[in-house]
Amino acid sequence: MxxxxxxxxxxxxxxxxxxxxxxxxxxxxxTESVYASGIIKSKNQYQVFSAVGGLVKDILVTEGDLIKKGDAIMRLSDITARLNSENAKIAADYSSVAANADKLNALKIDIANAKAKMENDASLLEKQRNLWNQGIGTRNELDQRELMHTNSVNAYNAAKLRYNDLQQQLNFQSKQSQKRLEISNTTTGDYTIKSEVSGKVYDVLKEKGEMVNTQTPVALIGDANGFIVELQVDEYDIARIKIGQKILLSMDSYKGQVFEAVVEKINPAMNAQTKSFTIDAAFITPPPALYPNLTTEANIIINVxxxxxxxxxxxxxxxxxxxxxxxxxxxxxxxxxxxxxxxxxxxxxxxxxxxxxx
Incomplete structure (x- = not known):
């Protein structure tokens, strides 16, 4: 067995x-190559953010629209902002120098009165001194005249200081209120969200009545025709990547087909979280139709x-x-x-x- x-x-x-x-x-x-993955992006593609928070009042564009730089994309409800702007205007008008002319005129009158009294006291003091030199009058009378003249001089100077202080204060308050009005008007303008570039609206990410904040994009805009490939390359392979290298691309949208591109730009900063570098590539043989954020896999050809x-x-x-x-x-x-x-x-x-x- x-x-x-x-x-x-x-x-x-x-x-x-x-x-x-x-x-x-x-x-x-x-053929030796480096693997990379990424997405298709339109040239100058960017996400539109709002500078302020609020409710969407009107959406002024739809997906596929061609727009110019500065065109309005959507408007937010700005009732509070407009009320704040009106309050700022009221405050600016109230704080203006022209609105406070009566206060300045009152101090001018005080200065004129103080000056007249000072000049009168100076004349009386001069007369008292002449009498004293002639042996007429007492020393106490002369001292009283000198004290009254000194007090009137101080009162005159104090009146001028009060006028200057009020004038500076009014100028400061007027400028400050005017700046607040400008800031308020600017903020009111922020409730209309505008495009920073000319191009095509690829996506509108908010609907009428939705809440908008400053951290969430409201739209996606980019060039109407030009597209680039944005690839992520592992830090282990980045030293082998050079400008001008050929790339073979495959996409789920075009199964079984291979498209050619070329390395145009290597971003020198590594993403610390993914330990990868961003590579921009331009199509040599692009597909017949492209859309932002399509996924792609690529082989960057190092040597043949x-x-x-x-x-x-x-x-x-x-x-x-x-x-x-x-x-x-x-x-x-x-x-x-x-x-x-x-x-x-x-x-x-x-x-x-x-x-x-x-």
């Missing part, structure tokens, strides 16, 4: 060995060799060796590689037979 079991095991072992896959290195074209000795990548052992059909483990030097095959620079010929590792 033991002999029979051993015999069966030997047959199975020989059978497995006989079924082990074999191949020969072959000479063919090999028309005649290369290649083997399947899964025949390579530890990235350095292959196993010959004679059970010899041979070291090889590799070159270009794609997702299925790898170039052999030395160590094998097309006559060698290699087996796939188990």
């Amino acid at each position: 033991k002999l029979f079991t051993s015999f069966i095991a030997l047959i199975l072992l020989v059978s497995c060995k006989s079924k082990q896959e074999k191949t020969n290195p072959i000479e063919e074209k090999i 060799k028309e005649k290369a000795l290649t083997i399947p990548r899964n025949y390579l052992i530890d990235d350095t060796y292959v196993m010959l059909s004679t059970k010899e483990k041979r070291k090889v030097t590799t070159g270009l590689k794609d997702y299925q095959k790898i170039e052999i620079l030395s160590g094998l010929t097309s006559k060698d037979v290699i087996i796939k590792p188990l």
Whole structure:
């Protein structure tokens, strides 16, 4: 019985060995590329945001409309903003210098009266001094006149200071109120959301009566005809990407078809969260119709060799060796590689037979 079991095991072992896959290195074209994924974007595509929050009152465009820079996209309810603007105008009018002319005129009268009294007290003091020099009058009378003159001088100067202070205060309040009015008017204008570019409305993201805030986009706008490809490349591969490299693109919208593009721009800043870089590419052979945010997968071609000795990548052992059909483990030097095959620079010929590792 033991002999029979051993015999069966030997047959199975020989059978497995006989079924082990074999191949020969072959000479063919090999293309080395870097995988990337991304989306289709219209040129100058941007999301429109509102500068203020509020309820959508009117939507002035629809998807597919061609618009110019500065055209209104939608209006928000601005009742509160208009009331604030009116209050700001009332405050500006009330604080203006012209509206406070009576206060300034009253202080001018005070200055004139203080000046007249000062001049009168100066005249009386001069007379008292002349009398004192002639031996007429008392020292107390002279001191009283000097004190009255000093007080009138101080009163005159104080009146001028009050006038200047009031004038400066009114000027400040007038300018401040005017600025508040300008800010209020500007805010009122923000309730009409306008486009920053000329182009095509690809999406309106809000409906009438919906609430709008400053963090959520309300529309998507971009060029009417021009499109670019925005790709994400892993940081491991970014050093191999160069401007001008050819790209082969596939899209779910055009299954089975391949389109060509070329690398136009490499964004030098890495996305710290995804550990990837953004690549912009231009179509060489674009599809007949494109829309923003279509997804795409791409192969960025790094190198191409028309005649290369290649083997399947899964025949390579530890990235350095292959196993010959004679059970010899041979070291090889590799070159270009794609997702299925790898170039052999030395160590094998097309006559060698290699087996796939188990």
